[in-house]
Amino acid sequence: MGLVQKKLLMPTNQGSIRKVPFALDIRQMPNRRWGNNRGISTCLADGRIEAEIPVPANRAMRLSELAFVLLGLSTEMGAAAEKEMDRQGHKISCRKGCGACCRQFVPVSPAEAWMIAELLQSMPEPVRAKYVERFEKIEARLTEEGFIDRLIGLKSAPNPEEEMRAMARDYFALQLPCAFLEEESCSIYAARPTICREFFVISPAENCSSPHTSPIEGPMLPFHLNVALSRLCYELLGGGRYMIPLSLALWWTKRTEKQRALAFDGAFLIERLQALAQEVIDEEAGKQMGATELDAAKSAADKEF
Numbered sequence: 001m002g003l004v005q006k007k008l009l010m011p012t013n014q015g016s017i018r019k020v021p022f023a024l025d026i027r028q029m030p031n032r033r034w035g036n037n038r039g040i041s042t043c044l045a046d047g048r049i050e051a052e053i054p055v056p057a058n059r060a061m062r063l064s065e066l067a068f069v070l071l072g073l074s075t076e077m078g079a080a081a082e083k084e085m086d087r088q089g090h091k092i093s094c095r096k097g098c099g100a101c102c103r104q105f106v107p108v109s110p111a112e113a114w115m116i117a118e119l120l121q122s123m124p125e126p127v128r129a130k131y132v133e134r135f136e137k138i139e140a141r142l143t144e145e146g147f148i149d150r151l152i153g154l155k156s157a158p159n160p161e162e163e164m165r166a167m168a169r170d171y172f173a174l175q176l177p178c179a180f181l182e183e184e185s186c187s188i189y190a191a192r193p194t195i196c197r198e199f200f201v202i203s204p205a206e207n208c209s210s211p212h213t214s215p216i217e218g219p220m221l222p223f224h225l226n227v228a229l230s231r232l233c234y235e236l237l238g239g240g241r242y243m244i245p246l247s248l249a250l251w252w253t254k255r256t257e258k259q260r261a262l263a264f265d266g267a268f269l270i271e272r273l274q275a276l277a278q279e280v281i282d283e284e285a286g287k288q289m290g291a292t293e294l295d296a297a298k299s300a301a302d303k304e305f
């Protein structure tokens with residue numbers, strides 16, 4: 001997997017990340033293929049991804065369920081990025097058995113933190129207990145290091161993004177392997193969160209052991225699903241808009257049980273997610289192009305339709 005919520009975790013010398021162009025078209029798919037946790041997503045030749053996301057037709061949907069059914073789309077986004085790197089002649093350096101980036105902060109949205117907690121709940125013993133013990137050990141260490149207080153304090157930090165970057169560096173310095181890392185491989189590969197699917201590098205693999213001082217090169221997607229999902233959670237439930245480290249998913253879930261249990265209309269969730277994904281894409285494009293240029297590009301696009 002990897003780090004990279006790009007605004008929050010990009011090491012200072014990551015100047016050469018390449019942008020992968022694609023737009024996203026997400027539609028809900030009520031009552032079809034619900035239960036196998038797979039939607040249909042298609043990576044089109046022009047770089048767009050079309051995705052149909054299954055939502056329950058006769059009942060409301062929890063955000064953790066939404067996170068779960070979005071995993072296929074996230075895989076598709078990673079695959080689109082990989083394809084683009086390949087097209088540009090770059091080789092992916094990530095290899096099975098290299099878990100360097102699984103010692104990162106690994107930012108997940110609240111919905112994914114709940115998804116992970118529910119995944120653990122569904123595991124048979126003694127597998128569940130083994131993972132829970134690892135989560136508890138990491139939580140104890142992070143408490144000892146003052147990391148949890150810093151995370152709670154983020155809401156009122158004068159510069160939350162800067163503090164988040166500092167936290168990502170400090171977290172990596174602790175070299176705490178993800179609770180799901182076994183023999184340097186992911187033991188929940190099929191259920192790994194979105195950022196683990198959307199991140200890979202083309203720079204030398206050894207650089208990932210010192211990502212805050214060595215050049216890391218990889219694709220920059222127009223947005224990451226964890227960011228859009230995170231915005232959706234905070235839009236619906238309020239809160240400080242920060243990402244949660246994967247390793248604190250259980251800690252977070254204990255604090256937010258009431259919010260985890262809330263359910264919403266699935267079609268509404270997909271509609272808002274699509275809008276928020278677009279908001280992130282526009283913000284990123286605005287940063288690249290400058291606001292005036294973006295407005296001009298948008299009005300030119302409007303005229304075309």
Ligand code: SF4
Nearest residue numbers: 001102178181186196
């Ligand atoms: S979930 Fe898997 S891929 Fe993601 S950080 Fe943990 S071990 Fe690595």
